[in-house]
Amino acid sequence: xxLDAHGRAAYAYAGGKPFDATRPAVVFIHGAEHDHSVWAxxxxxxxxxxxxxxxxxxxxxxxxxxxxxxxxGELADWAIAVLDAAGVQKAIFVGHSMGSLIALDAAGRYxxxxxxxxxxxxxxxxxVSDTLLDAAREHEPEAIAxxxxxxxxxIAAKPSSPAPGFWLQGMNQRLMERxxxxxxALLFYTDFSACNTxxxxxxxxxxxxxxxxxxxxxxxxxxPPRAARALVDGLRKAGASVQTVELDAGHAxxxxxxxxxxxxxxxxxxxxxxxxxxxx
Numbered sequence: 001x002x003l004d005a006h007g008r009a010a011y012a013y014a015g016g017k018p019f020d021a022t023r024p025a026v027v028f029i030h031g032a033e034h035d036h037s038v039w040a041x042x043x044x045x046x047x048x049x050x051x052x053x054x055x056x057x058x059x060x061x062x063x064x065x066x067x068x069x070x071x072x073g074e075l076a077d078w079a080i081a082v083l084d085a086a087g088v089q090k091a092i093f094v095g096h097s098m099g100s101l102i103a104l105d106a107a108g109r110y111x112x113x114x115x116x117x118x119x120x121x122x123x124x125x126x127x128v129s130d131t132l133l134d135a136a137r138e139h140e141p142e143a144i145a146x147x148x149x150x151x152x153x154x155i156a157a158k159p160s161s162p163a164p165g166f167w168l169q170g171m172n173q174r175l176m177e178r179x180x181x182x183x184x185a186l187l188f189y190t191d192f193s194a195c196n197t198x199x200x201x202x203x204x205x206x207x208x209x210x211x212x213x214x215x216x217x218x219x220x221x222x223x224p225p226r227a228a229r230a231l232v233d234g235l236r237k238a239g240a241s242v243q244t245v246e247l248d249a250g251h252a253x254x255x256x257x258x259x260x261x262x263x264x265x266x267x268x269x270x271x272x273x274x275x276x277x278x279x280x
Contacts, residue, residue, distance in 0.1 A: 002063070003085035010082045011036070011063035013055040015047025021087040023052035024115070024273040029079065030055075031097030031121075032191035033144065033176045035062030038096065041258045042265055051269065054086060058102075060183040068183065068190045072098075072198040076105035080113060092116035092269050096254065097223065098195050101126060104231075108204025116272030118213045118265055121220055121251050123227035124201035124234075128192045136189040140180055143188055148173045153219035153250030168255050205234040211241045211275070213268040215261065217249040243268065 001019060003010045012019075013036040026046055028039045036043070036055035047053040058075060060066035069075045079102060083091060092115055095103030100122035107114035135143035152169055180187060212235050216225040225246055235242045245264050249256035 003082055005078055005081040005085055008059070009063075009065040010059070010078070010085070011057040012082060012086065013037075013039075013043060013053070013057075015043040015053035015055070017047040017053075019054065019086065020052050023050060024269070025052040025054065025083075025086075025088045025091035026269055027079065027083065027088075027091045027093050027103075028053070028055040029093070029095040029099030029102050030058065030061070031099050032195065033061075033147070033179050033188045035175070035179055037062075037175065038254050042254060042262045045262055045266065046269070049266070051273070052088070054082065054088070054091075056082060060187055061179055062182070066184050068187055070190055070194055072101045072105050072194050073109075073200070075102045075194070076109065079103075079106050080110055083113065089113065090115045092118065092272050094118040094120070094265060095122075096120040097122070097251065098126070098191055101195060101198050101201065104201060104204050104208070105198075107210060108200075108207040111207055111209040114208070114210045115275075116211050116213070116269060117208060118215065118268055119228070119231075120215045120253050120261070121217060121223045122214060122231060123223040124205070124231040126195040126198060126201075126223065126227075128196040133189065133192055133196065136192050137186060140186075140188050141177075144173060144176045144180065147222075148176065150221045151251040153217065153221075153248075153256060168252065172252060172255065201231060202234045205231055205240075206238040208235060208238065208240050211243070211268070211272055213243045213245065213264065215245045215247065215253060215264055217251055217253050217256070218246050219249065220251045222251040
């Protein structure tokens with residue numbers, strides 16, 4: 001569905017069912033040079049099992065209007081504006097990679113809006129190498145190829161669908177190319193720069209007041225589990241309840257381990273929703 005956020009069109013996929021703001025809401029936020037479709041399996045299951053789903057296309061990504069936003073803080077404010085437009089007061093925030101920083105920033109600066117926070121393939125800081133930044137600025141196809149290779153833990157990952165003909169690396173590359181084609185110039189560089197310059201993760205973690213689930217890929221070459229340790233320590237020091245899960249996957253958790261990712265997120269969201277309503 002199309003919503004109005006700061007006067008511009010914002011697209012949110014509702015998981016194949018009409019969005020119902022009276023249900024416990026879950027907001028899914030994708031990473032750099034992606035769109036809502038990376039959550040295809042997870043969002044449909046959530047929507048058909050009691051939750052209201054909003055899987056966002058960030059500005060200038062997918063079906064959301066530009067311009068792209070250049071900082072994590074601006075993107076978090078935009079996500080809150082989408083919630084306002086959808087009539088959602090509180091939500092569970094779920095973010096992957098760059099999306100995890102957006103979810104963290106929103107939950108830290110708007111703690112009254114967050115009933116849960118799930119961070120997938122996260123890191124604090126989320127530094128981006130000069131080589132990758134240069135490639136994103138000067139030769140985006142090269143940057144897409146590098147990220148696509150580094151995102152997967154093997155060149156022969158089994159398909160995320162039982163049907164033949166699915167190729168995870170090829171699908172991911174085509175998605176990034178499509179987002180690049182439809183978005184504005186230097187979109188990948190804008191995304192990476194937002195991650196690279198974000199220095200507020202630990203401050204935001206100190207302000208989080210909801211349960212947290214951090215999901216990492218054991219073979220993630222981009223944001224390995226150790227990259228989230230400072231964030232976990234900061235959240236726990238601030239008194240947050242933190243669950244950590246490691247899956248046998250690389251950075252592309254949702255496609256390499258779709259069922260395990262879904263099971264982890266759904267169990268976490270169900271616990272958050274039950275805690276909110278007081279049911280056991």
